[in-house]
Amino acid sequence: MEAQQLLNNYSAFKVEEIKGRYLSYEMIVDYLKNLPAYFNLKIEGTSVLSENIYSIEFGNGPKKILMWSQMHGNESTTTKAVLDLLEYIVTDQNDDFKNSVLEFCTIKIILVLNPDGLKNYTRVNAKEVDLNRDSSNQTQPESQLLRKVFDEFQPEYAFNLHDQRTIFSAGKQNKPATVSFLAPAYNEAREVNKVRKKAMQIIIAMNNYLQTVIPGQVGRYDDSFNINCVGDYFQNRGASTILFEAGHFANDYDREETRKYIFLSLYYGLVEIITSDYKNQNISDYDKIPENEKLFYDIIIKNAEVNGVIKDVAIQYEENLRSNRLHWIPKLQGVGDFEEFFAHNTVNAKNKILRINGVKNFENETYIEEISLNNEIFSIKLTNS
Ligand SMILES: [Zn+2]
Incomplete structure (x- = not known):
């Protein structure tokens, strides 16, 4: 068939x-x-x-x-x-x-x-x-x-x-x-x-x-x-x-x-x-x-202002089992130029200021609880079915 x-x-x-x-x-x-x-x-x-x-x-x-x-x-x-x-x-x-x-x-x-x-x-x-x-x-x-x-x-x-x-x-x-x-x-x-x-x-x-x-x-x-x-x-x-x-x-x-x-x-x-x-x-x-x-990340945020410079931000989910339910925890993979890469979801930040977990200055491999552009919080969390 x-x-x-x-x-x-x-x-x-x-x-x-x-x-x-x-x-x-x-x-x-x-x-x-x-x-x-x-x-x-x-x-x-x-x-x-x-x-x-x-x-x-x-x-x-x-x-x-x-x-x-x-x-x-x-x-x-x-x-x-x-x-x-x-x-x-x-x-x-x-x-x-x-x-x-x-x-x-x-x-x-x-x-x-x-x-x-x-x-x-x-x-x-x-x-x-x-x-x-x-x-x-x-x-x-x-x-x-x-x-x-x-x-x-x-x-x-x-x-x-x-x-x-x-x-x-x-x-x-x-x-x-x-x-x-x-x-x-x-x-x-x-x-x-x-x-x-x-x-x-x-x-x-x-x-x-x-x-x-x-x-x-x-x-x-x-x-x-x-x-x-x-x-x-x-x-x-x-x-x-x-x-x-x-x-x-x-x-x-x-x-x-x-x-x-x-x-x-x-x-x-x-x-x-x-x-x-x-x-x-x-x-x-x-x-x-x-x-x-x-060549893929789960998410790439393009054109975000990070510490005064416009950059791309790459994020990958980490799967995590908690109390018998699966969660996808977003984790920062890098800040820089990801022109050569693709993403399952791409966000254009249009030069807005990016904050992760409330701060402008974040470490690589940070688990992302909260993410915002010009103080506007948006969600990238995933829940299981
Ligand atoms: Zn295998």
């Missing part, structure tokens, strides 16, 4: 009750427990803080695909997109997607590899280890669990599902990287073997579909090799591995729009695997996807 058609029809299969950036693990597990019987739900093990970690497996086909989301606990967008994908399969009536998936694929998904990180809204696990730097050392129960599942399941394809920060542009242009991909390197020389080539070809195909709905908003990560990163490790072990990164879209800090583009990526990734159409892609097109650049 065409991308725009899927977007138009999104509400029919969106798992509406699970939304925002800070998700309820209990609601996710409840959703999984209520899936039809052809989804095999299994407890694969437990986290540092003894939370159950679940996988679901479905389909009876020869193409084996392993996915895992939220190995970084505060990266929830892909979890939402996977839920929508499951719901799409459950409710699918008029697309032969469901039947093809069940006939040609066996899919295993670890939904939320790092439930402790989800609950605390942290990237790291409860022992403060970044699980994506623990692939070779295997010091954490969550890393060991993922490895065990990989070894038992022996996937041909692996989808490594993440979120990226709002700072990324797709290339050197005023376009946020709403979705970014990487076919990780499997060795220091970053060679392209048969395994990695397949991952690159699937990325090219997914990018082509995404360009029809978010032109210019797909980026590519650089491929420096690190065997401690799980994607590099799995690519090295022979599974065609793709890194998916959910990024920023317009003012969508809850990433309810981005979840749709991750859904489309997953949907078309599977379609391409089922049909093998991706094999027609020329890998020289992989390098044509623009590389991610760090």
Whole structure:
């Protein structure tokens, strides 16, 4: 089905009750427990803080695909997109997607590899280890669990599902990287073997579909090799591995729009695997996807008078969980010339005097409680849904 058609029809299969950036693990597990019987739900093990970690497996086909989301606990967008994908399969009536998936694929998904990180809204696990730097050392129960599942399941394809920060542009242009991909390197020389080539070809195909709905908003990560990163490790072990990164879209800090583009990526990734159409892609097109650049701030205030001089002021939100609610705290990143940068929100101060927290003279990295131009206070705070 065409991308725009899927977007138009999104509400029919969106798992509406699970939304925002800070998700309820209990609601996710409840959703999984209520899936039809052809989804095999299994407890694969437990986290540092003894939370159950679940996988679901479905389909009876020869193409084996392993996915895992939220190995970084505060990266929830892909979890939402996977839920929508499951719901799409459950409710699918008029697309032969469901039947093809069940006939040609066996899919295993670890939904939320790092439930402790989800609950605390942290990237790291409860022992403060970044699980994506623990692939070779295997010091954490969550890393060991993922490895065990990989070894038992022996996937041909692996989808490594993440979120990226709002700072990324797709290339050197005023376009946020709403979705970014990487076919990780499997060795220091970053060679392209048969395994990695397949991952690159699937990325090219997914990018082509995404360009029809978010032109210019797909980026590519650089491929420096690190065997401690799980994607590099799995690519090295022979599974065609793709890194998916959910990024920023317009003012969508809850990433309810981005979840749709991750859904489309997953949907078309599977379609391409089922049909093998991706094999027609020329890998020289992989390098044509623009590389991610760090060219965005959340807010740039242009032409503000700071200490008697007209300057630009760059601000970035810091996400903060307080009493079970997520807040975005604006933090000053710099005062100067930000001509080369872009912002998700730009304010023209028209030479008015800027005060932060009531003072004209402020330190870098100040958390912004209050901001004013010529004593007129305006709000840049964000609240969660
Ligand atoms: Zn991540």
